[in-house]
Amino acid sequence: MMSLPWDPTERDNMANKQRGEGTSVEKKAENKKGADDFNLALDSSDDEAPEEVTFEDSKARAVESLKLALDTARREKELLKEKRRKRQEFFQEQKKKKLLSADLLEEIDSVPSKKQKQAEDKDEEEEKRKTKKPTGVRNLKGSYTVSTVTDRGQSDYQRQAAEDFIQSRLYGPGSCRSSNNEMLSLQNKTRADKSAAVQFVKKDWACKEKAKAEKLKKRWIHKQQIPTS
Amino acid sequence: MGEFKVHRVRFFDYMPSAIRSMAFNSHTERLAVARADGAVEIFNFADNYFQEKQVIAGRDGRSIEALCWVGCRLFSAGLDGEITEYDLENLRPRYSIEAYGGPIWTISGNSEGTLLAQAGCEDGTVKMFEVLEDRIQFQRNLSRQKRIISLSWHPSGAQIAAGMMDMIRIFDSETHATHRLLVDRGVGASKSREVVVWSVACLNDHTIISGDSAGKVQIWDGLTGTLIRTHLVTKWDVLVLAVSQWQDESSVIAGTSEGTIVQFQFISSTVGQQDKLWVRTRTFKNHSHDVRALVHTDSAVISGMDTQLVVRPLLDKVEKNTQESALRKIAFPHRNLVSCAKKAGLLLFQFPDHLELWRLGESDRNTPGESLPVKRKPEKLIQLKTKLQGEDHICCSALSPCGSWLSYATVAAVRLYRLQISSNNISIQKVSKLPRELKSVHQLCFSSDSCRLFASSSFSSVVVVALDQTDCKYLHTLKHKSSRQPIHILSPSEDGQWLATANTDCEIHVFNLRKMKLHCSVPAYSSCPTAVSIHPTTGNLVSVHADQQIFEFSLKQKEYSEWSRQLQRQGLHPLWLQRDTPVTSIAFNPNNPAHIMLHDVFMFCIIDQSLPLPEAKTKFYNQMILRSLPEPQRLRESHAFKTCKNFQHLLSVNLLEDLSLVVVERPLVDIVAQLPAPVRQKKFAT
Numbered sequence: 001m002m003s004l005p006w007d008p009t010e011r012d013n014m015a016n017k018q019r020g021e022g023t024s025v026e027k028k029a030e031n032k033k034g035a036d037d038f039n040l041a042l043d044s045s046d047d048e049a050p051e052e053v054t055f056e057d058s059k060a061r062a063v064e065s066l067k068l069a070l071d072t073a074r075r076e077k078e079l080l081k082e083k084r085r086k087r088q089e090f091f092q093e094q095k096k097k098k099l100l101s102a103d104l105l106e107e108i109d110s111v112p113s114k115k116q117k118q119a120e121d122k123d124e125e126e127e128k129r130k131t132k133k134p135t136g137v138r139n140l141k142g143s144y145t146v147s148t149v150t151d152r153g154q155s156d157y158q159r160q161a162a163e164d165f166i167q168s169r170l171y172g173p174g175s176c177r178s179s180n181n182e183m184l185s186l187q188n189k190t191r192a193d194k195s196a197a198v199q200f201v202k203k204d205w206a207c208k209e210k211a212k213a214e215k216l217k218k219r220w221i222h223k224q225q226i227p228t229s
Numbered sequence: 230m231g232e233f234k235v236h237r238v239r240f241f242d243y244m245p246s247a248i249r250s251m252a253f254n255s256h257t258e259r260l261a262v263a264r265a266d267g268a269v270e271i272f273n274f275a276d277n278y279f280q281e282k283q284v285i286a287g288r289d290g291r292s293i294e295a296l297c298w299v300g301c302r303l304f305s306a307g308l309d310g311e312i313t314e315y316d317l318e319n320l321r322p323r324y325s326i327e328a329y330g331g332p333i334w335t336i337s338g339n340s341e342g343t344l345l346a347q348a349g350c351e352d353g354t355v356k357m358f359e360v361l362e363d364r365i366q367f368q369r370n371l372s373r374q375k376r377i378i379s380l381s382w383h384p385s386g387a388q389i390a391a392g393m394m395d396m397i398r399i400f401d402s403e404t405h406a407t408h409r410l411l412v413d414r415g416v417g418a419s420k421s422r423e424v425v426v427w428s429v430a431c432l433n434d435h436t437i438i439s440g441d442s443a444g445k446v447q448i449w450d451g452l453t454g455t456l457i458r459t460h461l462v463t464k465w466d467v468l469v470l471a472v473s474q475w476q477d478e479s480s481v482i483a484g485t486s487e488g489t490i491v492q493f494q495f496i497s498s499t500v501g502q503q504d505k506l507w508v509r510t511r512t513f514k515n516h517s518h519d520v521r522a523l524v525h526t527d528s529a530v531i532s533g534m535d536t537q538l539v540v541r542p543l544l545d546k547v548e549k550n551t552q553e554s555a556l557r558k559i560a561f562p563h564r565n566l567v568s569c570a571k572k573a574g575l576l577l578f579q580f581p582d583h584l585e586l587w588r589l590g591e592s593d594r595n596t597p598g599e600s601l602p603v604k605r606k607p608e609k610l611i612q613l614k615t616k617l618q619g620e621d622h623i624c625c626s627a628l629s630p631c632g633s634w635l636s637y638a639t640v641a642a643v644r645l646y647r648l649q650i651s652s653n654n655i656s657i658q659k660v661s662k663l664p665r666e667l668k669s670v671h672q673l674c675f676s677s678d679s680c681r682l683f684a685s686s687s688f689s690s691v692v693v694v695a696l697d698q699t700d701c702k703y704l705h706t707l708k709h710k711s712s713r714q715p716i717h718i719l720s721p722s723e724d725g726q727w728l729a730t731a732n733t734d735c736e737i738h739v740f741n742l743r744k745m746k747l748h749c750s751v752p753a754y755s756s757c758p759t760a761v762s763i764h765p766t767t768g769n770l771v772s773v774h775a776d777q778q779i780f781e782f783s784l785k786q787k788e789y790s791e792w793s794r795q796l797q798r799q800g801l802h803p804l805w806l807q808r809d810t811p812v813t814s815i816a817f818n819p820n821n822p823a824h825i826m827l828h829d830v831f832m833f834c835i836i837d838q839s840l841p842l843p844e845a846k847t848k849f850y851n852q853m854i855l856r857s858l859p860e861p862q863r864l865r866e867s868h869a870f871k872t873c874k875n876f877q878h879l880l881s882v883n884l885l886e887d888l889s890l891v892v893v894e895r896p897l898v899d900i901v902a903q904l905p906a907p908v909r910q911k912k913f914a915t
Contacts, residue, residue, distance in 0.1 A: 159308045162332035163292075169425060169442060169466075170486070170519065171906060176465070178909035180902050183517060186912065198902070 234889035235876075236589050240607065241578045243566065243880060243895050244903055248532035251522040252296040252303075255474055260530060261303050262522075262538065263293035266581055266622065269305065269315060272559070274526075276756050278540060279775035279811060280563035281733045282715065284315055285624035286322045286640050287581065299338045299345060299360050306347055308332035312358070312365065319687040320624075320671045320715050321640050326365065328356055334378050339386040344368070346389060348377035355380065355391060355400065371400050381431040388451065390437050392426030397439055399451060408454035415443030428470040432478050438493075438507075440467030440483050446493065448507050460509055462491050465908050468533075471525035480543070481507075482529050484520030487908050489513065490531055492543065515539045515556070518907045535904055536560070555809070560897065561830050563759065563811050564717070567881035567893050573632030573650070574885055575610070576893070581622040584637055586611040588650075589891065610655050613646070615639065627682075629675035634696060636682060638670040643684065645701060664703035666692050674719040681725075681742075685716035689732055691740070705745045709738045718758060723765035727784060731758040737772060739784060749787045754780070762815035766822045773812040773827060777805055779836075792838050799842050804849040805870065808832075816884045828882040833892070834872040843868035850874070 171177055185197035246264040253260050258275040267287025273279050293307045303315045310332055313325035328347060336347040338360070345358045345365060355371040371389075379392035389400045397410040414424045425442040432438070435451035444463040449456055465486035473480040479495040492511040497504055518534035528542040538559040568577040578585040590607040613635070615623060626637035635646045635657070645660040670692075672685040682694045682701065689712035693704045707728070714734040721728045727748065728740045737751040737758055756774040763770050769790055770782045778801065781793035789797075810830040818824040818835075825836040843849060850872055855863050881893040 158310070158331045162308045162334075174422065176909045177906040179906055180904060182909075183907050184898065184901065190912075198898075 233884075234592075234595070234601070236885075236889060236891045237876065238576065238589075238607070238891060238893045239896070239899075240587070241567065241576075241880060241893050241895060242899075243578075243580075244900060245536040245560075245562070246581075247534045247536055247905075248522050248538065249293055250296045250305075251524050251530060251532060252298050253474075253524045253526055253530070254298040254301070255526070257301060260524065261296050261298065262532065263296045263305055264536075265292055267291045267293055267307070268581075268622070269293070269296070269303070270562075271317065272538075273757065273775075277775045277777070277811075278557060278559065278809070279757055279759065280559070281757060282317060282320060282717075283562070283564070283624070284317070284320050284322070285581070285622050286313075286315070287622045294333060295335045295337075295347075297336045297338050297345065300342050302360075304336060304338075304345065304365075306333040306336045312336065312345075312347065314365070318689075318713055318715060319669060321669055324364065328367075330354055330356055334376075335380050337380050337382055339382045340384050341386060344386070346380055346382065348380050348391060353377055353393075355389065374398060378425055379428045381429045381437075383431040383435070383451075384433050388431065388435075390429045390431045390451065392429040392439055392441075394423045394425055397426055397429060397437065397449070399437070399454070408451070410437070410439075410449050410454055410456070412439065412441055412447065413443070413445075413459075425466075427466060427468050428483075430470050430472045430481065432472065438470060438472070438481055440470045442466040444485070446470070446481075446483050446491070458507060460491075460493070460507075462509075463487055463489065468519060468521055469523045471523040471529070473525040473527075480525065482523060482525050482543075484523045484531060484533070486519045487514075487910065488516035488518055488520055488533070488535070490515070490520065490523070490529060490541075492529075511543075513541060515541060515558075517901065518904055535901065555807075557809050559810075560900075561810070561878070561880065561895070563813060565813050565881055567883075568626060568628040569881070569883035569885070569891055570628045570632035571630045571883065572886045573630075574887075575628060575632045575650070576891065577626060577628040577635065579623055579626040579637070583612055583614040584623065584626055584635070585609055586613070586628070586635070586648075610650065611648075611657060613637075613657070624671060625673050627673040627675055629679040630677055631679045634675060634679055634682070636673050636675075638673055638684070640669070643667045643670050643673075645682070647699060658699070660700055663701065664692075664694060666703050666706060667694060671715055672717060672719050674721060676721045676725055676742075677723050678725055681721075683719050683721065683728060685719055685730065687715075689713055689716055691716065691719065691728070691730055693742070693745070707740045707745065707747070709736070709747055709750070712736060712738070718761045720761050720763060722763040722768070727763055727768075729761050729763055729770055731761045731772070733757055735774075737761060737770070737782075739770065748784065751780070751782050752789075754778070759811035760813055760815045760827070762817070764817055764822070765819065771815055771825055773815065775811055777801065777808055777812075796842060800845070802843045802847075802849045802870065803845055814881065814883075816882070818884065818888075820888065826882065826884065828879050830879055831877060832872045832874050833876060833879060833882055834870055837869050837871065840867055840869040843870055 169175075181198055188195045188198060246266040246268065248262055249265050250263045251260060258273065259281075260272040260274055262270045262272065264270070264287070269284040269286065270280055271282040273281045291307060291309055293305045295306050297304045303317060304312055305315070306312045306328070310330065311325040311327050312333065314323045315321070316323040330352045334348050336345060338345045343360055345360055346355055347358065348355050353374040353376055355377060357368040357371070358365040359368045374391070375393055377391045377393050381390045383389070387401060391398045391400065395414070396412055399408040399410070412424050412426055414420050414422070426439050427442060428440045430438045431451065436457075437449040437451045439447050439449065441447070444461060444465055444467055446460045446462050446467055447456060448458045462483060463485040467483050467485050469484040471482050472478055481493045483491045483493070485491070490513045491509060493507050494510045495505050495507050498506060498508065513529075515531060516533055516535050516537070516539065520531055520533040522532045524530040528540055530538065530540050532538045540557040566579045568579075569575070570577075574589045576587045576589065578587070587607055587609050590603045591605045592601040593604050594601045615621070621639040621641050623637050623639055626635075628635055632650060633648050635648055637644055643663060645663060647658045647660060649656045666686070667684055669687045670684040674683045675681070676683070680696055681704070682696055684692045684694065686692050688708070690706050690708040692706050695702045695704050712732055712734065714732045716730045716732045718731040719728065721742070726742055728742055729737065730740070731737045735753060735755065735757050739748045739750070740746065741748040751770065751772065754774060756776040756778065758772045758774050761770065761772045763784070768784050770784055772780050772782070774780075779793075779796060781790040782788070783790045808829060808831070812827045812829050814828065816826040818826065823838040825838070827834050827836065847868060848854065849870065851866065851868070852871060852873065855867055858866060876892045876894050878895050878897055879892060880895050881891075883891045885891060
């Protein structure tokens with residue numbers, strides 16, 4: 001190998017790889033060490049002839065590395081499976097703890113089935129009555145409530161969506177809106193006989209703000225009085 | 230001239246609803262206005278812009294997005310997905326059909342009046358309906374797109390331009406779309422939001438004008454699908470466009486969110502040259518809030534979120550400083566929303582969804598010219614809501630003079646209640662069984678002795694119902710043979726003998742209640758009556774019309790009275806005729822039979838029939854001058870019309886039995902304070 005007058009670049013190192021040397025370590029070594037080391041390394045390999053690497057060797061090595069990769073993948077999958085299995089068992093145990101004991105369940109079980117049966121019977125009766133209804137009117141017994149369909153469901157939802165669209169386009173974010181108070185106050189300020197902002201001019205505006213201001217004022221006065229008293 | 234104790238009432242929280250859409254019918258010169266709460270109002274432009282009719286078909290959840298005239302029929306469509314046709318003679322919706330396309334954003338008819346196109350929202354289809362004699366029928370769908378916000382027919386009916394999100398599509402009469410015009414988004418922050426084409430207009434020469442939410446008005450060539458010109462008009466949205474129906478479509482106005490109107494005209498940049506361009510000419514600002522509806526006739530009619538209707542002449546061909554060139558603002562309804570129980574001192578306020586009954590306060594001092602301290606404050610006695618949420622809005626209400634009966638009517642039903650009010654106890658009882666004939670009522674009135682209830686019903690008839698202690702019985706239906714239009718004024722006489730009715734066909738009929746038949750009809754006058762009342766002592770019928778004319782008709786002699794003839798010969802003072810709000814009620818003073826008390830929104834006037842009428846040259850508003858003159862000169866200078874402008878934005882003036890006046894005011898500032906938010910405008914030095 002010739003000594004290169006410049007720092008070895010990737011292409012040169014690639015050439016080394018192709019020759020089958022374990023060049024990664026050497027690469028780093030070459031890059032990190034100073035010029036002297038570089039010369040030394042070159043010297044050591046300079047005298048000897050390049051190693052002969054047979055095709056079978058490299059093939060074997062490639063196959064090994066593949067196997068390694070497959071093995072690690074398999075192992076990882078199995079680890080995950082184990083984890084999942086454990087978690088599932090844990091959850092099932094938790095569930096069992098939460099559930100009631102088997103006896104209670106049996107008791108409760110019998111009652112709902114009865115209710116269901118009753119409901120089914122009632123349905124059948126209703127149907128019978130419904131089919132009989134055209135011939136004569138009968139009073140329905142039992143606890144039924146009849147109510148008209150007042151909500152229009154789908155159309156109300158669509159109407160609301162449309163209204164929200166207009167509202168958001170005209171008054172939503174990005175619409176730069178101010179308030180009526182501001183607008184009227186500006187008018188008060190810019191007309192010939194200037195007067196104060198409308199919140200102060202009108203007695204019944206901004207009641208909450210005025211109440212808050214009153215409270216703060218009282219508190220401040222109280223604070224002022226305490227040190228003196 | 231007597232002096233009155235005045236109850237100045239400002240606790241009526243009347244809040245009009247925003248105007249959402251307008252449509253002008255150029256053949257009949259009627260403007261239909263749709264409000265956000267579902268009410269439709271008809272204004273007669275030929276008759277001094279009088280608000281003729283009101284169809285209160287609103288209810289919670291029904292909002293109207295678009296109105297359209299097809300011939301003389303009025304259609305509306307709203308976000309609930311239904312198209313409704315209105316019966317304007319009976320003031321109710323005739324029918325409504327479901328369009329099955331989700332919320333409807335706009336409808337418009339073609340110029341032949343045969344087809345009605347509407348755009349659905351959820352589906353994005355344009356549905357074509359055929360207009361038949363008594364209904365409309367679905368014809369076909371045009372191909373499905375995304376949400377369509379606005380539509381415009383080409384005047385020949387061959388093309389439709391549809392404004393959508395980020396683009397405009399042009400359909401031709403068959404279903405396939407021909408062109409797609411892409412609209413630019415705004416700059417800066419609004420680049421990320423889709424631009425909504427709020428309005429499109431198609432002109433005869435295939436030019437399409439569009440207004441969008443980025444504040445641009447763009448002019449496109451509809452045949453090639455290219456953009457000709459862009460005008461950036463505002464930082465906010467251009468919400469609505471209107472093309473003039475006069476003047477060869479050479480003028481277009483655009484309304485914006487700021488409340489300004491911008492006019493574009495198709496003129497050449499130098500006089501005499503042939504090359505014409507769309508040029509931005511004038512800008513008007515008459516509104517403080519968004520403009521959402523616009524109509525372009527020879528003047529611009531503008532309305533929007535601030536609930537006022539402004540009619541502004543576009544001063545091209547109109548002379549300045551005349552009656553026609555004046556700006557008109559219609560802010561208050563031309564009918565009475567306040568009923569007064571004269572004997573009991575109670576007021577009934579009508580809101581769309583509830584009624585409020587108040588008792589007036591009292592004061593014991595009596596110094597003239599001063600504001601008196603209130604000893605007992607006015608109190609709200611009853612708030613009566615219509616029964617269920619989502620029920621129809623109230624279209625009329627009445628309170629009997631003795632304060633013991635209360636009645637209101639919606640489009641579907643009439644309700645009557647018996648009240649018992651003592652000093653510390655109030656009870657209200659509903660009268661359950663009402664006569665079948667009391668339905669589809671648009672005006673209610675009690676007789677002065679509270680024994681009869683008059684209701685103006687469909688086909689221009691009046692239903693008379695007798696009221697007993699706890700129930701009511703149907704008595705009679707009064708009708709004039711050839712009347713078709715709805716009766717909007719009912720006025721019984723004090724002695725219970727006569728009932729005067731006026732309908733929107735400008736007819737005034739007087740019925741004899743003892744014999745229950747027609748007594749006489751006042752000779753037809755071209756203008757619609759706005760207030761009618763019968764004098765208690767002389768038995769003369771006084772009527773005031775939309776063009777501010779006053780007539781007095783004697784019922785016994787069945788002819789105009791001498792005073793009325795003299796008034797017509799001399800003519801009314803020009804300042805009186807130039808007022809732009811109508812007189813909505815007439816009252817008489819029992820102490821002084823020569824006095825007639827009228828009011829409109831801006832003034833309150835007492836006409837003294839014993840004084841001479843003012844001539845055209847004399848000063849009309851002369852009360853302040855008269856006060857400064859010595860006594861003998863005062864009598865010489867005074868004329869019959871005594872006006873008082875102390876109380877502004879009057880909704881109602883009534884004279885109570887104890888001769889005190891009740892004045893219900895609603896300052897405009899209070900209405901403006903409750904409107905939705907206006908846009909934020911940064912001004913220098915604020």
